[in-house]
Amino acid sequence: xxxxxxxxxxxxxxxxxxxxxxxxxxxxxxxxxxxxxxxxxxxxxxxxxxxxxxxxxxxxxxxxxxxxxxxxxxxxxxxxxxxxxxxxxxxxxxxxxxxxxxxxxxxxxxxxxxxxxxxxxxxxxxxxxxxxxxxxxxxxxxxxxxxxxxxxxxxxxxxxxxxxxxxxxxxxxxxxxxxxxxxx
Numbered sequence: 472x473x474x475x476x477x478x479x480x481x482x483x484x485x486x487x488x489x490x491x492x493x494x495x496x497x498x499x500x501x502x503x504x505x506x507x508x509x510x511x512x513x514x515x516x517x518x519x520x521x522x523x524x525x526x527x528x529x530x531x532x533x534x535x536x537x538x539x540x541x542x543x544x545x546x547x548x549x550x551x552x553x554x555x556x557x558x559x560x561x562x563x564x565x566x567x568x569x570x571x572x573x574x575x576x577x578x579x580x581x582x583x584x585x586x587x588x589x590x591x592x593x594x595x596x597x598x599x600x601x602x603x604x605x606x607x608x609x610x611x612x613x614x615x616x617x618x619x620x621x622x623x624x625x626x627x628x629x630x631x632x633x634x635x636x637x638x639x640x641x642x643x644x645x646x647x648x649x650x651x652x653x654x655x
Contacts (some may be wrong), residue, residue: 478587478606485511485601486585490545490575493562498543498573504601505538506631510625512596513588513650515548516564517555520647521592523614525568528592531609531626533571538633540596542572547583548591548651550576556651583650588649596629596638604632607642 479486487500503509510532514521532542544565550557558576565574577583586595596605605628610621628638 478589479595479603481603481606483601485509485595485605486557486582488545488575488577488582488585489575490582491558492573492575493558493565493570494573496573498575500543500601503541503543503573504597504599505536505539505541506599506611508596508598508604508629509516509543510535510629511586511597512542512544513547513558513583513586513591513593514544515536515546515553515648515651516560516590517548517553518591518648520590521613523616524592524609524612527609527612527617527623527639529568529570531623534581534626535629535633536571538630540629540633544570544572544574545577545582545588546574546591547577547580547588549580549653550578551653580650581654588650590645590649592647593645594625596625596632598632605629605638605642606644611643613646 492498548556599603
């Protein structure tokens with residue numbers, strides 16, 4: 472049975488990593504952190520929850536980049552059991568959706584475990600000192616199209632952090648497909 476991850480708590484320091492990206496580079500946390508923080512998100516290619524929000528993720532991460540917040544997406548799913556989440560399909564998925572941030576492959580699943588990621592998508596927002604300030608969802612849409620005027624929860628939280636404020640104390644957990652852990 473796969474071992475469940477340990478979850479980061481608000482205030483914890485972001486675990487570092489060194490993972491291969493779809494662009495051929497090896498990327499560490501410092502490479503993606505902006506002067507005001509970073510968003511680390513766990514996604515995959517096949518999850519209907521990710522597919523429903525991927526274009527909003529891309530636009531929100533571009534807007535956060537303008538505010539000094541960096542971003543990275545990490546796929547940790549078992550690619551042997553879920554070939555659509557393999558490294559080559561990741562390259563096509565990132566290109567298809569115009570990712571303006573690195574998309575990394577966590578083949579060993581060690582990074583997902585270190586962060587305590589449980590689903591796709593799963594979002595972790597860090598401040599400029601790499602302390603966890605937001606652990607929640609992108610927004611309330613789930614697998615649906617965003618309703619007009621829907622609150623951009625992750626974006627608004629990280630916008631406040633970029634401006635020197637705090638993320639809201641009320642943070643709702645992300646909902647999605649479970650991380651596909653390797654057996655053994």
